[in-house]
Amino acid sequence: MIFKCRPLPALPLNRPYSQVLPNAMKHTLVASSLMLTLGLAGCASDSLTLAPSSPDKPWLPGADGSTESLQTRARNAGALALSEPVVNKNKTYTLPELIDLAQRSNPETRAAWEQARQAALAVGMAEATYLPIITANVIGGTNNNSAELPIPIGGNAYFDTDIQGVVPFVALQWLAFDFGGRSAVVEGAKNLSLASNYQFNAVHQHLIYAVTSAFHDYNAARAHARASSQALANSRTVYDAVKARRDRGLATSVDLAQAEQIVAQEELRVVQSRGAEQDAYQALLGAVGISPMSKIKIEDTRNRGIPSSANVPVKTMVEVALANRPDVLAGYASLEASREGIKKAKSDFMPKIGVFGTLSTYETQFNAGGLPSVENNGLNGNIMFGASIPLYDSGLREANLKEARSRVATAEKNYEQLKDVAAREIVVASNALTSAIQANASAVKLRQAAYKTYDSALEAYQNGVGTVSALATAQNGLLDARLAESDAREAAFTAAANLAFVLGTSTSRTVPPASR
Structure with a gap:
């Protein structure tokens, strides 16, 4: 739409504009202003072209060039590049070293730290209300x-x-x-700052547990890969024994086919176990918070002793945990902050x-x-x-007071539930550690017995008194026993770390029991 305006006639400078503007020109100006307003209003709806054209088709980027521009800006700013980890490729990282690396590299700790700083600044802002503006x-x-x-005077009208x-x-x-209104806000902000600090510690403890769990999961996957490789070697030994008997006419073609099947099956397990090992490795890198392109060496836990079970009564552990768990302390600080809200609401009734x-x-x-x-x-x-x-506000202050009391009631219930959950987690974690230690001892015995069974079955077959089926069963039993032992071993370490986590005793200054 194009607007054309004709020039206005010259107006006397000593008379008001409204007295000399012709009526026709007034009407033209009003109409032009109205049309201009309508034309500009239509410009707002034109931005719909930036959205997808229909709900049933995906949006195709690049139609208006905005996508290429965004990609170029992101590329030039380095926003598309992966972070470069500060790691030593030639170093074998132990669990405490991985935890230290995670606390320095993982973005969750940085975000929690910033949130704690924001809560601390809120205290300063609340205290600033005591000072004049x-x-x-x-x-x-x-x-x-x-x-x-x-x-007219002197020619001037x-x-x-x-x-x-x-x-x-x-x-x-x-x-x-203000009858305690600001002091309630300040005390509430201080309690929220304490809660944020404890939540910061909780993030660290959760990170420690996550890295510890991923570390032992990776070692379990690595043990699976080793066991699968050993099972493949054993299957080839079985195949060689069957083939030797077949060459002497002492084994059937079915026996040889079964031996070949055993080898193929173990080759498949090796491929699957190596894939699972790589997945566990990536999960560990993710828990640490470094680039998935990183290549680091991880400590092997085969020679590490199994952690011992907790010899402390569960009731004592619960009492210790409630005094140390950061989430419980943060919950209590939040409860105290909500109680200050009642004081603030009451102060609104005062002058x-x-x-x-x-x-x-x-x-x-x-x-x-x-x-x-x-x-x-x-x-x-x-x-x-x-x-x-304050005299009358249609019940607004009374509603604020009721809301503050409701918030306190909610915080009290949440805090009680938090303590119950913490106690339950401790009981479950303690039982899990005891069960994991017992399972590991049983798995060791199972693996020793499976070795004897396999050796006996192989020797019997080589001497002509065994069958391929019995040998295959012994081979599979040995593999299952090895896998069960590695799983039970790493599960014991993870259970110990979990117990430390639910007790609230794992911090950056201590090493989880699973890594001692």
């Missing part, structure tokens, strides 16, 4: 007035006046007393007493009808004491 201001302006004279002035001033505003003051200078100039101008300036200051007493 001082502002510098300036007001300036001009006023022009033209009045028609009943009788209008009398013009002009007033100009500037008033800079400093204003003071200070809430001196507020404040001090107000200004200090200003002014300078004005007055011109009238060609007369000599009049200038005036000066200094002005005042200080006042005031009180604001």
